[in-house]
Amino acid sequence: MPDPRILILTATPVEAAPLVDRISGANAAGNRVTGMLGGTPVRVLVPGPGPVNTAMALTAVMEKTLPALVLQTGCGGGFAQAGINKGDVVVATEMIDVQSGVEPATPPDIVDALPFPVLKTPAGEITNRYPADIRLADTACRAARNAPMATGCGAAMGPIGSVVTITATDLRAQALFDRFGLCMEAMEGAAAAHVCLHYGVPFLEIRGASNIAGRRDRADWDIPLAATNAAISVCAFIAEWTKRPEACDGKC
Numbered sequence: 001m002p003d004p005r006i007l008i009l010t011a012t013p014v015e016a017a018p019l020v021d022r023i024s025g026a027n028a029a030g031n032r033v034t035g036m037l038g039g040t041p042v043r044v045l046v047p048g049p050g051p052v053n054t055a056m057a058l059t060a061v062m063e064k065t066l067p068a069l070v071l072q073t074g075c076g077g078g079f080a081q082a083g084i085n086k087g088d089v090v091v092a093t094e095m096i097d098v099q100s101g102v103e104p105a106t107p108p109d110i111v112d113a114l115p116f117p118v119l120k121t122p123a124g125e126i127t128n129r130y131p132a133d134i135r136l137a138d139t140a141c142r143a144a145r146n147a148p149m150a151t152g153c154g155a156a157m158g159p160i161g162s163v164v165t166i167t168a169t170d171l172r173a174q175a176l177f178d179r180f181g182l183c184m185e186a187m188e189g190a191a192a193a194h195v196c197l198h199y200g201v202p203f204l205e206i207r208g209a210s211n212i213a214g215r216r217d218r219a220d221w222d223i224p225l226a227a228t229n230a231a232i233s234v235c236a237f238i239a240e241w242t243k244r245p246e247a248c249d250g251k252c
């Protein structure tokens with residue numbers, strides 16, 4: 001098996017399952033599965049939910065070998081205000097750490113941005129917004145729109161917010177939408193983007209909406225639908241990405 005060219009992160013096993021089902025020659029060890037997706041060697045890593053698990057696991061991998069690309073996938077809460085329905089796929093144009101900042105003058109409003117960067121890169125300083133590679137995001141969104149997702153499900157591009165507190169009121173969802181124009185919230189994207197920027201590895205976040213962000217109705221969540229549509233979109237994106245000359249990096 002060649003070195004995995006693409007590292008795919010999902011927070012939980014239930015989100016990884018539809019991806020792992022599509023891997024040929026799968027070889028599982030601990031929280032990792034390696035194998036081929038289409039003609040591309042991949043590794044699926046399942047670090048557990050949240051930014052700390054993600055950053056720890058991703059850093060451990062990066063310290064050994066740098067993949068050509070990291071994909072964060074799984075499910076998330078879609079924003080109805082952005083036209084997202086349950087089952088739709090969102091490709092991030094930006095990963096926003098929406099809870100990192102300074103307490104606002106009028107709590108419980110959304111925080112103001114930090115007055116200092118959390119990361120300095122050659123391309124600029126990051127406080128809480130990690131820009132995506134728009135060419136990659138555009139390729140992923142087109143691939144998702146042409147992919148055989150469940151009937152009625154679509155794909156959109158837009159900001160994905162990263163939270164450590166899952167939004168559970170319509171008031172909070174509206175405030176997040178008004179401030180950041182979010183299409184989706186989840187927990188891990190900003191942490192993964194941070195680690196990838198640090199190591200200079202391209203990163204993309206592709207998620208399916210398991211629920212609508214806002215008033216919490218756990219009975220209405222559909223994680224398998226969201227994870228399956230995300231996995232279908234990830235496979236479609238990889239098939240396109242592999243055609244790009246820079247994807248090979250002289251090794252394929």
Ligand SMILES: O=C(O)c1cccc(C(=O)CC[C@H]2O[C@@H](n3cnc4c(=O)[nH]cnc43)[C@H](O)[C@@H]2O)c1
Pocket residue numbers: 011012014048049050074075076077078163165166167185186187188210211212213218223
């Ligand atoms: O909340 C629950 O009750 C729950 C129970 C079982 C499993 C899960 C998950 O697997 C979700 C984990 C994963 O999902 C992302 N996610 C999905 N929807 C949202 C959301 O509305 N806000 C924030 N994160 C969401 C998140 O990235 C988690 O890692 C949940």
